[in-house]
Amino acid sequence: MTDSAAAHTDVLARLRDALGERVDTSAAALAAARADKSGHAAAGTPIAVVHAASVADVQATLRIANETRTPVVPRGAATGLAGGANTGTGEIALSVRAMDRIVEVRADDLLAVVEPGIINADLNTRLAPHGVWWAPDPASREISTVGGNIATGAGGLLCAKYGVVRDAVLGLDVVLADGRLLHLGHRSVKGVTGLDLTSLFIGSEGVLGVIVGATLKLRRLVPGAVHTLAATFPDVRTAAAASAAVTAAGLQPSVMELMDATSLAAAHRLLRLTAPEPGAAHLTVQTDGPAAADEAAAIARVLRASGGEVAIAADAEEGERLLAVRRAMHPAMETLGTTLIEDVSVPRSRLAEMFDEVARVEREHGVTIPVVAHAGDGNLHPNFIFEGPDVPAHIWDAADDLFRSALRLGGTLTGEHGIGVLKSRWLADELGDDQWRLQRDIKAVFDPLGILNPGKVFAV
Structure with missing residues (x-):
C-alpha cells in the first residue's frame, strides 16, 4: 500500500468512527461527487462522501480533515455550472443537502433562518x-x-427588480476549516459592526468555510396582478438596444429576458411551437405590484418605439406560457449538442455591443454561440456548442476571446455562476495582480492549510 493510500484509509476509518453511516463510499456516490451540471468532472475518485445531517457532522468532518490535512469539497445539490463542487482524488465530498430545515420564520421581521440544503x-x-x-x-x-x-x-x-443573493442575506452560520463555528451578520435591518464577513462569504464558493445556516431577508407577498408581454425584434442587437432603452426610461420590470435567434428557434422546436421568423430575437418582460398594468403599458410603448412587435398576455396563464419559452433554454440547448454554458455581465447600456462581440467571435472562431440574457441587469449566458464529451481547444479559444470582450466593455467574467474550476485562469485578468494576491491572502487567513475546495477559484 502506498503512503497516500494508507493515509486515505486512515482518514476513512476516522470518518466512519465519528460519523458512521453518514460516510458513503458506494461507487455511485463517489462517481456523482466528481461532477456538477457544467459537464466538467474532477480527476480520480474521492475518498468518501459525507452526508452531513447537522452542524456537528460538518464540524466533525472538518476537524478530521484539518488534523489529517485532507482536502474537503462542500456540496449541495451539485447544480453549479463552473465545476466548483467537483471532488477528486484524495478529497472528501462534504454534502449538506440533507440539512434542509426551515428553523424559524418571522414574518413580522421579514426574516427566516434556514439550513443550507433546502x-x-x-x-x-x-x-x-x-x-x-x-x-x-x-x-x-x-x-x-x-x-x-x-x-x-x-x-x-427577478434580479432586475429584486436584486441578487447578496441583497437577500442578513447573516450566515459558517464552519471554518478547523471546525470552529462562526455566527456572522445580524437579524436587524441595519448592522455595521466590524467588517462585513457575511458579504465576504457570499459568492466565496466554499474556499473560506462551509455554510451551515442562513438568516434570509424576506419580502412581503403583495397582492396584485402580474403582467407579461412578449416583444419580437428583427435581430438580437435591436432587442438588446430596446432592453437598454427600457432601463434608460426609468422603468423597472421584475423580469426582462432576451433570447437570440438560435436559442429562440431551439426552444420553439423543443416545445413544438410555430417556428419564429429567421433571425428574430425575443424579449419576455413581466411587471408586478400595484402599478403592474401601467408599467407594462409604458414598457410596451418603449419597445414598440425601439422596433419591436409587442403582445401583452391576456392573463397569468398566458403569461406563464410566454415565460416557459425562456425557461426551456437549457433543455433546448441540449438538443443542439454538448454545451459549455457560460456567464458574463456588462453594463446594461453596452448590452448591444456585447452581442456584436458574440457575433464577431462566432465568425472568427467558426463556432455557434446561442445566447440568452437577463437583459434587465446585463447578464448574458453564451452557450458554446460542440460535439463530444470534452471541451475542445477551439471552444476555449472562443470563450477566452468572449470573456476578454466582456472585460473590455467594463463587465465581468461571471454575474452569477462563479469562478469554480472553469474560469480560474482568467480571474487575475479581471482583478489585477494586487487584488488577486490580496484575495488569496484572505483565503489563507480562513484556511491556512489550504484544505477547503483546493484547485477552485484561485488555482493557477
Missing part, C-alpha cells in the same frame, strides 16, 4: 402561508439549494 423553490412554497417570500430566483430554483445559491452568489430572472 431547495430554493421549496423554500418559497413553505414561506407562502406566512405571506412572505425570498426573492433570489435562479433558473435552477427547482433543483438548486439555498446554500449553493449563497455560495455562488446566484441571481436569476
